[in-house]
Amino acid sequence: MARRAPRYAEAKHNDRALLEAARKVLATDGAHASVAAIAARAGVGIASLYRRYRTKEELFQHLCALSLGQWIQAAEEGLAQDDPWEGLVHYVTAAIEFSAGALGPLAGTIEITDEMAAKFTRSDELTRALVDRAHEAGVLRADVTTVDVSLLVEQLGKSSLVEQFEVQGRTDLAEAAANARHRVIAIALDGLRAGHGSLPGSPPGPGLLAERW
Template sequence: MARKAPRHAEAERNDRALLEAAKKVLAKDGAHASVAAIAARAGVGIASLYRRYRTKEELFQHLCALSLGHWIEAAERALKYDDPWEGLVHYATATIDFGGGALGPLAGTISVTDEMAEKFTRSDTLAQALVARAHEAGVLRADATVADLGLLIEQLGRSSPVEQFEDRDDRTLADEAANARSRTIAIALDGLRAGHPPLPGHAPAADLLAERWEYEPER
């Protein structure tokens, strides 16, 4: 067992690096992002990567499962907050900062594994509980739904100017962009508070986000 520990730790480090790299590469290149580009950004050898993941799809499926794990962790922590609004803000902020929705371009391009489906269901159940708790406390606008929250997180969690300045190795501008982004997130989340005028249109379908992941292999 002791001899396996270093390899396991290395695999976890590589997974974290690959997930961070995939989020950035997918934000720029979309579903056509290459494994080579992701591996290069993560500092992982392409040969060692393919020894662990047989296909590009298998790698992306694994990264999606890891990403869903972060959403679950954020929701579980948020439900421990005494204040329902603070818990909701923690959940939204944590998932946005993580890059919530950054793997969205993969929707419909890969098959959904049992692990992905199980984690998505768990994540959705927790988000439902967060929203219900905030509604019951009267702090969340009555017409805001879990789908609204998920779409907001996905939009705000995509590539931001912060990453663009970091790529240019400009720390001063990156810090300014980070400050501006935190203000934008706060403004957006404030729109979820109770007391605002009704939202336009009708509530998004509850399974809107999940429906995108329906996969039909090419024939």
Template structure:
């Protein structure tokens, strides 16, 4: 029995490594191709055959749902870490930085293209609750500019969670410039985050985005015909 368990352990570890590689490849292909990302492109990026991918995920939708759940898990964990931080500004900006580094922007293009499962909906509600708490605490402390809303933060994360320069260089195979592009992106994130700080700012243009812009994107459009 012990010998059988010892043989299963390496196989399980290898399967977990392969799954992580596959999920990372899916994120990268989604960042480049958006909703048009194909299973073939994801498998090729991961260095596996399409059959291997389908043994792990029955459909592309299953794979994207798994990616979304993992992203929501990380969102919840990052928000909880932010709320555990004594300083409201460090808590909020630490959360934003973590989410940007995770690659939040890669999942935006699949909104409305996959079914929202009960697990996804529950995790999304929890992530919204924690994020609202982070933002409310920063507003109450007077460190976040008062005209910034939670929808602003959500959309900012989506925009900053991608780096077109990094994606282009990766497609070109320019590994010599990848780190420089990543550093430039981190600098831009710092500039954007600093713009959230309360102080002397020009008024933001337009009205605050409606929460519907975020939630209804995940509802598939009605079938035509």
């Protein structure tokens, strides 16, 4: 057990690095992102990567499950807050910050594992609970659905100005870019508040996001 502990810690560290790298590479390269590019960005050897994951698909399936786990954690933390609005804000902000929707380009390109399906269901249940609670409290506009919130998170969680400057090595603009991102998130959150006019079109169906997978 003692000998396995360092290897387990290293594996967890590599998982986090791979997930962060995959989000950034997928944001620019889409579903054609190579394992080599992800491994290089994560600082993980490609040989050691393939010793753990037999195929590219297996790696992406694992990363999707990890990402869904972060969605779940953010939603659980939001529900743990007493204030329905602050709980929803926490969830949306946290999910955007860790680029929850960045693995979207993988939709329809890999087989859904049982773990992915179970975590997606759980994530959807928790997000719905956050939205329902905010509706009941009268703080969330009545025509906003769970799918609307998930799509908002996905769109704002894609490659940001912060990451674009990071790729360019423009550390001098990192703080200004982060501030601009926080402002955009605040603007989007304000648009979710009750009291605004009606949204255009009809509400997206509950299966819209799941269908692409």
